[in-house]
């Protein structure tokens with residue numbers, strides 16, 4: 662038991678030595694919402710994130726806790742890649758056979774962001790995806806780059822469609838540029854499904870993670886594409902600490918520099934101005950916390966030490 666107590670003491674000293682002046686989140690902060698881990702710099706409780714942009718909310722829906730970034734449900738986030746996966750909302754344009762008119766549907770027709778917020782739409786992992794046999798949709802970044810793009814898909818016949826192929830026939834995928842922090846989407850009145858509703862009543866558009874998409878011909882003839890996840894599909898955001906690149910940020914070691922672990926490195930954001938932190942080669946953990954990166958071989962030992970410390974607490978009490 663003596664050995665265990667000494668171990669606890671040396672751990673406390675180590676922590677005290679490595680803690681710089683910068684604010685560190687309390688250990689009381691919840692780090693889990695439902696099944697999703699919420700690592701710092703993110704946080705769900707007050708004073709638990711690095712800055713306002715990293716604040717998430719943990720909402721209970723149908724008895725299940727789920728994290729949200731604004732209106733977008735968060736599926737996961739990666740500290741090593743600087744990415745966050747959220748559920749984005751599909752928009753649709755459907756022919757109504759009784760009113761004989763087109764109906765545009767969509768709870769959210771885009772993503773609203775600020776240049777100062779951590780998030781950018783991933784140009785590498787997302788595609789503006791359009792499904793339909795006579796569909797033209799516009800995607801626009803009104804306040805950022807001024808980008809305006811089109812998603813266009815046609816087909817003469819249902820028999821022209823091929824499962825797994827999204828290259829313009831019944832399905833199209835368009836890349837977006839870097840540096841986009843918001844976008845809006847709309848459908849063009851020039852193309853509609855009023856003549857082909859018997860095999861294609863609705864067309865769809867959404868900015869989504871390409872890797873999770875596999876075109877099925879049933880997406881044209883049925884509502885299957887929209888039926889899973891409440892009309893939502895995954896989209897990838899690149900996040901970073903904005904406004905400064907590493908060369909400037911790293912100079913402010915006692916101030917705002919976020920890479921607090923001594924075994925961490927600073928990495929310039931690949932999507933717009935800003936930086937992220939990563940553990941140095943051979944280290945694992947959270948580079949945003951003092952002493953957050955630990956030698957890969959020591960991670961297991963540390964886990965055992967924690968268990969022992971907890972056992973010690975019980976014995977002492």
Ligand SMILES: *[C@@H]1O[C@H](CO)[C@@H](O)[C@H](O)[C@H]1NC(C)=O
Pocket residue numbers: 707708
């Ligand atoms: C958050 O931090 C501020 C400033 O340190 C403090 O005034 C406030 O009481 C804190 N809020 C909570 C909920 O801890």
Ligand SMILES: *[C@@H]1O[C@H](CO)[C@@H](O)[C@H](O)[C@H]1NC(C)=O
Pocket residue numbers: 741742743928939940941942943
């Ligand atoms: C961070 O480090 C991990 C492990 O060394 C590596 O796999 C990952 O690609 C790095 N991330 C970036 C953005 O360089």
Ligand SMILES: *[C@@H]1O[C@H](CO)[C@@H](O)[C@H](O)[C@H]1NC(C)=O
Pocket residue numbers: 757758759760
């Ligand atoms: C068509 O429009 C009518 C009248 O607005 C509405 O009641 C009906 O639900 C619509 N049908 C579909 C399939 O959306």
Ligand SMILES: *[C@@H]1O[C@H](CO)[C@@H](O)[C@H](O)[C@H]1NC(C)=O
Pocket residue numbers: 803804843
């Ligand atoms: C773009 O910026 C203008 C003025 O700054 C603002 O009024 C408008 O709402 C913004 N639009 C979007 C889509 O963010």
Ligand SMILES: *[C@@H]1O[C@H](CO)[C@@H](O)[C@H](O)[C@H]1NC(C)=O
Pocket residue numbers: 817818819820
């Ligand atoms: C549609 O497909 C059918 C059967 O596959 C074929 O007979 C017909 O000519 C096609 N129509 C057009 C416009 O290509």
Ligand SMILES: *[C@@H]1O[C@H](CO)[C@@H](O)[C@H](O)[C@H]1NC(C)=O
Pocket residue numbers: 824825875876877
């Ligand atoms: C896509 O789905 C088709 C069947 O619809 C399947 O044959 C193909 O392997 C799938 N491709 C990927 C990349 O999952």
Ligand SMILES: *[C@@H]1O[C@H](CO)[C@@H](O)[C@H](O)[C@H]1NC(C)=O
Pocket residue numbers: 761762763850851852853854855
């Ligand atoms: C569909 O598009 C055609 C051609 O642009 C147009 O003439 C027609 O009015 C549209 N129909 C509906 C229901 O919007």
Ligand SMILES: *[C@@H]1O[C@H](CO)[C@@H](O)[C@H](O)[C@H]1NC(C)=O
Pocket residue numbers: 753754755766863884887888891892
């Ligand atoms: C897509 O799904 C959402 C959520 O279930 C629903 O509100 C919307 O009407 C659906 N749209 C279509 C075209 O089926």
Ligand SMILES: *[C@@H]1O[C@H](CO)[C@@H](O)[C@H](O)[C@H]1NC(C)=O
Pocket residue numbers: 913915916917918
């Ligand atoms: C360094 O950090 C301090 C304290 O947060 C801040 O006031 C100052 O503006 C920062 N300096 C630079 C060059 O960013």
